[in-house]
Amino acid sequence: MATTGDLSVLEGMRRQSDYWLTVYKRTWRGSIISSFVSPVFYVLAMGVLLGGFIEGDPDRLEGATSYLAFIVPGLVAAHAMQTAVGETTYPVMGAIKWHKSYFAQLATPLAPVHLVAGHLMFVLARLVTSCAVFMLVLVPFGVFESWWGPFLAFASQLLVGMVFATLVFGFSARLRSEEGFGVLFRLGVFPLFLFSGAFFPVDNLGSVGSFLARLTPLWHGVNLSRMFSIDEIDWWMAALNVAVLVTLLVIGWFWAVSGLTKRLVT
Amino acid sequence: MIHAVGLRKSFGDFEAVKGIDVDVRRGESFGFLGPNGAGKSSTMRMIAAVSPISGGELRILGMDPAVDGPTIRGRLGVCPQEDTLDNELNVRDNLYIYGRYFGLPKGEVSARVDELLEFVQLTEKAKAKVDDLSGGMKRRLTIARSLVNRPDLLLLDEPTTGLDPQARHVLWDRLFRLKQAGVTLVLTTHYMDEAEQLCDRLVVMDKGLIVAEGSPLTLIRDHSTREVAELRFGVAEEGAGHEVLAEKIADLGERIEVLPDRLLVYSDDGEEVIAKVHERGLQPVAVLVRRSSLEDVFLRLTGRTLVD
Numbered sequence: 001m002a003t004t005g006d007l008s009v010l011e012g013m014r015r016q017s018d019y020w021l022t023v024y025k026r027t028w029r030g031s032i033i034s035s036f037v038s039p040v041f042y043v044l045a046m047g048v049l050l051g052g053f054i055e056g057d058p059d060r061l062e063g064a065t066s067y068l069a070f071i072v073p074g075l076v077a078a079h080a081m082q083t084a085v086g087e088t089t090y091p092v093m094g095a096i097k098w099h100k101s102y103f104a105q106l107a108t109p110l111a112p113v114h115l116v117a118g119h120l121m122f123v124l125a126r127l128v129t130s131c132a133v134f135m136l137v138l139v140p141f142g143v144f145e146s147w148w149g150p151f152l153a154f155a156s157q158l159l160v161g162m163v164f165a166t167l168v169f170g171f172s173a174r175l176r177s178e179e180g181f182g183v184l185f186r187l188g189v190f191p192l193f194l195f196s197g198a199f200f201p202v203d204n205l206g207s208v209g210s211f212l213a214r215l216t217p218l219w220h221g222v223n224l225s226r227m228f229s230i231d232e233i234d235w236w237m238a239a240l241n242v243a244v245l246v247t248l249l250v251i252g253w254f255w256a257v258s259g260l261t262k263r264l265v266t
Numbered sequence: 267m268i269h270a271v272g273l274r275k276s277f278g279d280f281e282a283v284k285g286i287d288v289d290v291r292r293g294e295s296f297g298f299l300g301p302n303g304a305g306k307s308s309t310m311r312m313i314a315a316v317s318p319i320s321g322g323e324l325r326i327l328g329m330d331p332a333v334d335g336p337t338i339r340g341r342l343g344v345c346p347q348e349d350t351l352d353n354e355l356n357v358r359d360n361l362y363i364y365g366r367y368f369g370l371p372k373g374e375v376s377a378r379v380d381e382l383l384e385f386v387q388l389t390e391k392a393k394a395k396v397d398d399l400s401g402g403m404k405r406r407l408t409i410a411r412s413l414v415n416r417p418d419l420l421l422l423d424e425p426t427t428g429l430d431p432q433a434r435h436v437l438w439d440r441l442f443r444l445k446q447a448g449v450t451l452v453l454t455t456h457y458m459d460e461a462e463q464l465c466d467r468l469v470v471m472d473k474g475l476i477v478a479e480g481s482p483l484t485l486i487r488d489h490s491t492r493e494v495a496e497l498r499f500g501v502a503e504e505g506a507g508h509e510v511l512a513e514k515i516a517d518l519g520e521r522i523e524v525l526p527d528r529l530l531v532y533s534d535d536g537e538e539v540i541a542k543v544h545e546r547g548l549q550p551v552a553v554l555v556r557r558s559s560l561e562d563v564f565l566r567l568t569g570r571t572l573v574d
Contacts, residue, residue: 007336011369019363022355104350106316108367108415109336266277266317 012114013121016105020122028129035130039079039137046199047071047141062201063232069143073153073229074198076134077221080161083130085189087123088165089181092172095119102264112261120165120256127161145231153228159245160221166252167217173259192218197226220244267292267419267450268313272322275308282308284474285322290419295451297461297468299560301568304471306454307347310423313452314344327418340368343417347424349404351396357407358383358392365414375414382410386440402433409440420444422453426460438463458560472568482560489566490558491520493536497529497543498552511548518542532558 051067064070095102095115102115135154144150171184195205196218202210213219220241227233268290275283283305290296298306311317312324315331315338324331326338351360358379365375383389386406391399399407405425412420425441426434441464445451455461461468462482470478470485478485499511508524516522518539519531533539536555543550 015367015369018366022359022363026354099353100348100350101352103346104352104364104411105367107314107339107342107344107346107412108364109340109369110367111336264316 007109007111007114009113009117012110013117015110016114016118016121020118020125023122024125031126031129032133035079035083035133036137039075039134042075042079043068043072043137043141046075060201062226064226064230066143068141069145069230070201070226071199072138072141072143073226074196074222076131076138076153077157077160077225078193078196078198078218079134080127080131080157080221081164081192081218082189083127084123084161084163084165085168085184087126088119088169089172089184090178092119092169093175093178093181096173096263102260106264112264113257116169116253116256116260120162120169123165124158124162127158127165131157131161144229149228149231149233151228153225156221156224156228156241156245159242159249160217160224163217163221163245163248163252166249166256170252170255170259173256173263192216197222217245217248267294267327268296268452269325270313270322273309273312273319273324274321275305275312275317276320282474283312283320286469286471286474286476288469288476290450290452292418292450293448295445295464295466296453297465298452298454298471299456299458299461299468299564300454300471301456303473304568305474306471307423309471310421310452310454314342314421315339340415341418343412343415343420345405345408345412345420345422345425347427349408351404351407351411353396356393356395357388357399360396360407361411361414364411368415370415378414378416382413385413386410387436400433402429402436405429405433405437406440409437413444417449419450419452422451424454424456426455426457434460458564462560470564470567477567478563485563486558486560489563491532492534492558493532494556494558494562495519495531495533495536495539495543496552496554496556497531497540497550498527499529499548500551514546514548515539515543530562532562 047068051071054067056064056066056069058065061067061070105115106112131154135150138144168184171180175181195209195213196202196216197213198218202213202219204210205213224238224241224245227238268288270286270288272285272287273283274281274285286305286309288309298309300306308317312319312331313326315326315335318332327341329338331338352363355363361379361382362375365378366372370378380389383392386409388403388406388410391403396404396407409422409425412422422441426437429437438460441451445464451464453460453464465482467481468479468485469476478489480488499508508526508529512522512524512529515529515531519533521532523530523532531539540553540555
């Protein structure tokens with residue numbers, strides 16, 4: 001039922017903490033390895049090896065002094081997106097359609113809003129681990145230009161990850177068949193990953209292309225992550241980036257809650 | 267415990283429940299019987315405070331589910347038709363984590379879980395994966411899970427569907443103990459023996475409406491005869507079809523039902539019917555006299571046509 005009665009969102013999340021802790025304990029080792037190994041590969045292949053062919057011209061790399069320093073902050077933001085999408089596609093559909101754990105939970109005092117909040121809290125925990133590991137891997141490569149910048153970059157990565165978590169949660173909650181995920185991955189996640197400024201400055205896309213790229217949520221995250229990492233901060237731009245992401249986060253939250261409510265409360 | 271007046275549920279144009287009145291009292295064991303699609307599960311979901319009502323009035327434990335959903339659900343136990351156990355968790359964790367959803371303190375849940383594992387005879391399986399359990403064990407675990415919050419009202423949607431006879435009897439035994447302990451049970455079933463075993467009172471639903479209500483005994487009394495004589499005739503019996511035979515003995519019972527393989531004569535004295543059939547020179551190849559069952563009532567009220 002849509003009513004939450006006197007059960008607050010926070011209390012609802014607290015009651016699910018044992019569940020998500022158990023899930024986390026089961027998966028964290030694997031996730032540490034994958035969130036350690038894939039950054040190392042990326043950094044070596046794209047940053048060091050591919051970057052070896054690219055001249056480190058700060059004027060053409062948004063202020064970065066090497067391609068490595070340019071690409072990795074964007075990669076972490078994109079990695080946050082992919083982690084968030086991974087945790088809110090099949091797991092959400094599974095909880096609705098396959099193992100039906102949401103239905104089991106709904107028979108208790110919990111309501112859809114609590115389920116969304118609990119699930120998203122878990123995604124946040126996953127993001128914290130995987131982005132933190134990624135950022136730690138980067139430390140020895142000397143890409144960070146200040147001691148405090150990386151912390152803000154880390155926060156931006158979590159923010160952009162959570163934006164995707166809420167938006168994709170809402171999408172998955174409305175999806176009837178898992179075939180829709182193929183479309184999401186191919187036409188949504190993959191183009192965003194390639195064209196949202198992680199690999200090259202979006203100015204290279206031409207005026208229309210770069211305008212479109214700047215409309216994507218991922219670009220705002222990439223831009224924040226990079227500005228803070230390489231200490232080339234335009235504070236007005238940062239404020240705009242944050243404002244856009246926070247707005248999307250709020251919209252995504254309501255989209256996720258309304259999607260799950262419509263799906264489960266019939 | 268449950269009070270419904272003119273309760274309705276529709277999904278778009280389809281009306282699953284078309285206005286039913288139900289009252290369930292504390293300590294009672296109450297059943298919803300009906301074929302598939304009769305509206306039983308829709309009714310159960312409304313009572314479980316997970317599905318909003320489309321019309322009429324519904325009070326559960328004296329509260330309105332549209333207002334006090336979480337409070338109501340906190341006092342209910344729900345055993346759904348399909349197992350919704352978490353296959354990735356072991357048996358014990360399934361119960362423990364579920365108990366935590368009710369906001370129970372860790373220590374209390376832990377003690378309760380041990381007690382319930384004992385009750386459903388799964389103590390030895392506490393560390394086993396749910397995937398490795400048999401169908402009957404999974405059902406018992408689901409029932410244990412529905413009891414973790416010590417519910418005032420236990421809702422069971424087709425609790426024994428798909429189980430083998432041994433598993434069903436174990437389950438009935440557990441449910442019977444709960445009933446004796448004063449738990450109010452509400453169940454849906456399409457097994458008549460289950461309804462006769464477990465229900466003090468039941469309603470028969472068909473096409474979204476209640477078509478009969480009462481205890482198993484009163485239902486049989488009101489809608490059937492005391493006994494039924496079943497007569498099987500050989501294929502070539504007097505070269506006549508069952509309809510022709512039925513006409514010849516039509517006056518012997520209160521009602522005669524013609525089935526492809528046999529004739530059912532509803533009468534208070536089955537032996538007498540058989541004797542008279544023989545007197546009339548008819549030679550059935552097999553005869554059986556039995557007591558009327560709830561199944562006769564059910565089939566009479568909801569028809570023999572297959573509903574899918």
